[in-house]
Amino acid sequence: MVRIAGGTIVDGTGAPAFPGDVLLSGDRIAAVVPQGAPLPPDEACETVDATGCLVTPGFIDAHTHSDAYLVVEPEAPSKITQGITTEINGQCGGSVVPRFGEARLSSDWASILGDRLTWRTLGEYRAVLEAARPAVNTVQFIGHNTLRSSVVGYAGRAATADELKRMVYLLDQALEEGGWGLTTGLIYQPGKYAAPDEVRLLAQTAARRGGLYATHMRSEGDHILEAIDEVAELARQTGIRAEISHLKTSGRANWPKIDAVLEKIEAGMAEGVLLGSDRYPYCAAGTDLDVVFPDWAGEGAAKAECARLADPALRARIAAEIDASGRDWTTVRIGGTWHPDNKEFCGRSIADILSGRPGETAGTLICAILAKDLCRTGAFFFSMSEANLDKILAKPWILPGSDASLRAPWGPLGADHPHPRAYATMPEFYRRVRALGVPREETVRRMTGAVARRFGIADRGELHRGAFADVLVWREDAFRGTATYLNPHSFSTGLVASFVNGVLTYSHGTFTGHRAGRLLSPSR
Template sequence: MLDYKITGGTIFDGTGKKGVPADIGIKNDTIAEIGNLSQVTARKTIDASRKNVCPGFIDVHSHSDVFLMIEPSAPSKILQGVTTEVVGNCGASAFPLTKKNRLPSDWAAQNYKTKWHDINTYFHALMKTKPAVNVVSLVGHNTLRASVMGYENRPASSDEIRQMEYLLEQAMDNGAKGLSTGLVYPPGMFTPLSEIKKLAKIISRYKGIYASHMRNEGRKICESIKETIEIAEASGAKIQISHLKTSGKSNWHLLDAVLELIENARDEGIDVTADRYPYIAGYTDLDILLPHWAAEGEKKTIMARLCDKKTREEIIAEIQDSRTENDWENIVIASVFAGKFKKFSGKKLSEAASEM
C-alpha cells in the first residue's frame, strides 16, 4: 500500500519535456511509482484532475534560517511551489554562535523556544518545529569569522584562521553544504582574499559550494567577479555568485562584460554559476552604506560614532562621495525594530530624513 497517491494530473518533470498524464505513488517520502495507479491502494489519495504536477522548486538563495522556527508552515514559499530552501547565504548563518558574535538584528528580534550554538543544535531546534520545507544550510563566513574574532577590522591571525577552519570542518562533517560570504557586510568586508581562499579549499575538499555576495555589485562589479573567479582557481571549489546584478542604473551597461567574464571562466573549466531575481530592486540593511571604518565593532560602538556630530559629518561626506546614484528617493525603509523610529517604516529615506 502506498502512503499517498496523486491522481489525474499532468506531470511536468522539469526537463522541458511535454507534460504527461499519469498518477504518482509515494511511499516513505519517496516517489515509488508513476503511471496508471487506479488499481493501487493508498492511505490518502489527492485528486489532481485538471492540474499540473511538477517537482518542488529549490530556492537556492534564502534567508529563512530562523524564520522557519517562527512560521514553520512557510506559506510564502509553499504557495509558490518551493519545497527546499538553501539558507546560510550572504555570509550569515544561524551558527556557529559564541560570546563574540551575534545574530543579525532582524533575526535576534524574534522569540525562540530553543537555544542553539552549532549546526547540530540549530537543526535540532529547527526540526522540532516541523518545517514544511526541506532545509539545506551553508556556513555563513561573517558568522564564522565573528565567532572567532568578533567584528574587528583586521586580517585574522594564523591561530584565528585555524579556529575558523576547525569550526568550518566541524559544520561540514555534520551536514553543512558549503560556505557563503557577504563581503559587503562586516566583518566580511574586512577579510583579505588570502583568508577566503584558505576556507574555500576546505569547501572544495568536501565537494561543497562557495556562494558569494560579492564585495561590489555596482561600478566595481567586474573586479568583484575576477576576485570570485580567483578564489575558484585557487581552491577548486564550485562557485555560486549570489543575486548577480549590476546595481545602479548607471552600471547597467556593465552586464555584458560581467557575463563575458563568467562565460570565459566556464570555458576554462571553472565551475561558476549565478542566481538572480527578476526585478531591479534589492533588500538589505541600511548600514550597508557605512564606510568600512565606521562599521567596525559592536553595535554600541557603531552607534556612538553615529551620535558624535563630527564623526557623523565625516561618515555623511564619505557616503555622498562613494555613491554614483543620487537615489535617496528610491530607497524605502521596509522595517524598523527600534520603537521610536517605527513611524518611518514604509517611508522613503528622503522623507524620513526631512522629518528628523
C-alpha cells in the same frame, strides 16, 4: 498511498509535459503513470484531484536567509504558499552557526529568537530545528562572517595565523556535522576585512570535503568584473565549485557592463570553475540601511555603530559623509523598522520622507532612523535595470533565489516590512521567464531539477519513482504574486496542494498543521 490524479505532469527534467497520475507512498514517489498506462495494483488510496492543474516537483529556493526563522515560524507560510519545499540557507556569509566568541546573529534574528537561541554548533541547531518540525526542507551552508566573528570578532583587521587555524577548525566541524559548504558576503561586516588568502584557505577546507562555495562578491557595481575574476581565481586555486549569488549590475553607471558580465561568467562556466548564478525577479535589492554608512562608521557592527551615533560629533560627521555620497535618494526606500516612531516610513523613499521635513538632510534623517532602531533598519535599493534583469533571467544557468527569509503575516514576523520577494519570488520568476519565451518545461526545470543538480541535493527536484515526495499541484493561470513594496505581507495565489516528504502541508488555502521538512545532509 496518495494518488495525485488527472493533472498535467511537468517532471522537472525539461522533458515535455504529459497528462497522468503521481502516486506517493510514505516519503517517496511510488510511480509516475502517464494517462492510459496501467496503474499499480489497487491499494487503499487517498486521491487528490489535479484536473486542470500542473503537477511538478516542489520548488527549490537557491538563495535564502531563513536559518533562524524556521525555528520561530516553522510553518514557513510565505515560502510554502509560493510552492517552495526546500530552501538553501546560510547565504551571504551569514549563518546561524557556528556561534562562538563575539559572534552575534543578525539583529532581527537575535531579537525575535530570544530564549530560543540555545545552540552554538550545527549539531545543536539540528536538534532544535528537528524539535520545531519545519514545513520545508533546508540545506545549511556555513557563513564566513559568522566564522570570522566567532574568532576575530568585528575588528577591521586581517586575521592572525592562529585565528585562521581556528576558523578552519570551526568550518571543518560544521561540515562534518552536515554543512554543505562556505558562503561569503564580502561587502558586509566583518567579512569585508578578509584578504583573499583568508577566503582561499577556508574554500580549500570546504573543497576537501566536497563542499560548495556561494558568494555575495566584493562588488556588484563599480568593480563587478574584477570581483568575478576574484571568484574564478579562487575556484581555480582551490578546486571548489563556485556560485555567484543574486547576479546584478548595481548602479546606473554599471548597467552597460551587463554583456561583459555575462560573457565573463559563461567563460568561467566553460572552464569548469563557475557553476552559474541565481537571481530574484525584482530590480530592488533588500538589505540593511546601515550599508550607506562610510566604512569607518560601520566597523564593529551594530553595537559600535550605535555608540558612534550617540556621540554628537561623530553623528554629524556620519551624516555629512552620507550627504556627500552623491546617492540618489529616490532609489532608497525604508523597509522593516523596529521603533514605533519609524513605522510611518516603511515602504517610502528617503526623498519622499524628506519632502515633508524641510531643513532635514538624507544624512540626518538616516542617522535618526538608525539610532531609534538600534541600527537594525532594513531598506530597499532600486539600483537595477529592468532590461538587464531580462537579460539575466534569459540565461538557462540562472536559478531562482529569493534572497529572503521566510515571513508570516501574523506573530513576531508579521511586524516586519519585508521585500515582496519573501512572498512572491517563485510566481514572479515563473511569469518573467515565461514572458521571455522560455518553455514551461524549461522554466520549471530551472526552479526544481536544475537547482537540485547544481547543489547536489539527491533525489529531489524531479518526479520519478524513488524520488522524495516533494510535489506541488498548482494552477498555472492563477499562479501569481500579490505582495508589493507597500503591502508585502500578502500570499501568492494559485497553489492547490503542497506535499513535503509525502506529507500534505498545504491544501486549498489551508495550512494543514502537518510538517515534515528536514535538515538535509550532503551526499559526499
